Amino acid sequence: MRLIRKLYCRLFQGAFRLALPILPYRDPKLLTSVEDIPAALSEKGKLNPLIVTDAQINALGLTRPLEAALKRRGIDYVLFDGARPNPTTAMVERAVELYRTKGCDSLIAFGGGSPMDCAKATGALVARPKKSLGKMAGILKVRRRLPYLVAVPTTAGTGSETTLAAVIVDAKTRHKYVINDFFLIPPCAVLDPRLIHSLPRDLMAATGIDALTHAVEAYIGRSTNKHTRRDAEEATALIFANLKAAAVHESQEAEAAMLRAAHLAGRAFTRSYVGYIHAVSHSLSGQYDLPHGRTNATLLPIVLEMYGDKIHKKLARLAVAAGLGQAGEEDQVLARRFLDQVRALNDALDIPRTIPQIREEDIPTMARYADKEGNPLYPVPVLWDAGELEAIYRKAVK
Template identity: 55%
Template structure:
């Protein structure tokens, strides 16, 4: 990247970094079990709620307990279970209709990132009925209080229960956009391991590694705060001690609970401190070949860490210590290499591929451009790279 572009990126990132203390970031309050929800609703004098979820989650019976306890406690409950991967404008509209018809006063997003994103978007339309979703896309366009929102993640990874964003797709225009504003941060994150018990092994692996990538990218970037550094280190420690256990035995509820906590902490960290080129590259690959996000991040992570080189040795040493891989006395370069190797080993144990077999060489120039467009100037990465430099990562993972 040339010097002028570098200066532009760094000035842009610096402006966002100095704004962190004055922006209304907040971490959602944690509830440790779904059973806690009725109590909160009573306290807030709410009597009618809309549950937003998807059909497979509901048919697996995951929402059953929540539906029962809400009804037993006398709450009126409407259910929208039409969310699909990448919630569409139509799905959000359908859910909003149910919310209004049933005079709902609060929202519960129950599922992976998509259900939670859909619930957030319903809240946006309730707060801003005079606008459509497309008009509210982008940064800080909502700025009005949205209804009370509980986020119940069923995968421990995306961090959607903590973030300011909701990603919506308009299939008619093929437009995918994010609505990003502080009122979208859920009020409560319900971290109940029972909701992740039936998660298939490959999803436990991919989403768990997504959480690790969030923590690592937030930590090695230039926009960290004391709090986000602490959250990232805690998340990394928990993931290295629990992900394999949750993967090997899905019924290990202690490991499942710990992974939910790690994903939450990593989500809080990257909401403030951003991600980096692992995500930019993984999003480009995922968009082109429809690949699972977490798995693609996991595949890319060691390559990108290696490419950053000595610039991030101190950070990788701290992460290495947090993961229990080395000591304070360990040489910095050795600690960094140990961390990268441990990520590769973890990938192998979790059945995550080292290469992206779908990737075609002729697609690389366009993919690198897409990745550069996402990453620059927003992501405060430790080493800046333009599209030309980012190409290397695609060659790295070519089968």
């Protein structure tokens, strides 16, 4: 990256870092059971929520206890199960239409990252009916309060229940972009471990490594503070200790620990940002419709390796926090062990080491998208422009 652009990126990130203590972040009110949602809605005078979920969750009947609880309380609801992986502008528009025609007054996002993103974007479009979602891409472009939103994660990964981001794919161009605004932080979230109990192993694995990627990218970035570092360290430790057991549903403690880890990692990255792993991953999953967690998981060790010794000190601290080494060992040794352990965890979870779908002719466009998403916003340890980012795709395809 050219020096002048580097300076601009670092100044931009510095301004956000300085503003961090005064920015209006908030933590959602946390509930531990879906049965508590009707009371939370009543408290706010909400009587007709739109539940945004996907067809698989609906078919599994995961929303039934919530629906029964709403009925018991005399709360009407409308169910939209059209959120699919990598939700598109067209899906969001369908949800908005349902919200309006059925006279809904609030939203319940129920599912993994896709229903969460879809529900947040639905709320944004309800709040800003004259503005397209594409025009809300970037930072602080929503600028209006969304309808009351309760977030119910059914995966332990995205941390979306506490983040200010929604990721949407343009239905026509397949361009995947991120909408970031404080109004997208759900005011209420439910961490109910029963909801992740039936998740298939590969989904638990990919979403769990997504959470690890959030924690690591936030931690190695240059905009951390002691709270986000602590959250990222705790999340990393919980993931190394629990993900393998949670993936095969060995115990409810492991499942609950993963829900907490994903939440902490979400809290860390919504304040301290992610980095190029996410920027590249978004361009890949937008282009080839690949699951976000899977692409992140494959990219995580590749990009960490490419950052080189610039991140050794931070990886070393993270390794100690995660119990992978002792304070006092050499940074380089600890950083290497951290990387080896990430690879070992990926291998144990059967996550592929490559992304064979990548086509050489698509790389320049995807790298441009990643550049646009990452620069100047993400306070990454090493700055790369589109040309330099292309190397990540070429390493990942091998």
